Amino acid sequence: MCLAVPARILSIRIQPPQGAPEPSGHDAAADDGLWRMAEVDFGGVRQQVSLACLPEAAVGDRVLVHVGLALSLVDDDPA
Numbered sequence: 001m002c003l004a005v006p007a008r009i010l011s012i013r014i015q016p017p018q019g020a021p022e023p024s025g026h027d028a029a030a031d032d033g034l035w036r037m038a039e040v041d042f043g044g045v046r047q048q049v050s051l052a053c054l055p056e057a058a059v060g061d062r063v064l065v066h067v068g069l070a071l072s073l074v075d076d077d078p079a
Contacts, residue, residue, distance in 0.1 A: 006064055009059050015037045033052060
């Protein structure tokens with residue numbers, strides 16, 4: 001059984017793998033969705049998660065996070 005927890009995206013940045021050169025200018029590597037990381041808020045607890053599975057995710061979106069990976073977007077529930 002898996003557990004995914006909802007979180008809100010606070011910021012997004014490109015973080016290349018350790019040891020890889022930083023992308024500069026308009027670079028194909030900078031457009032690689034596998035390097036997108038987000039700072040998310042779990043109701044007061046902030047954590048860095050990967051957005052590799054969600055290239056469409058934007059700041060302010062809510063996502064389901066499992067083991068440091070955002071898996072899907074979640075609709076805001078007014079209830």
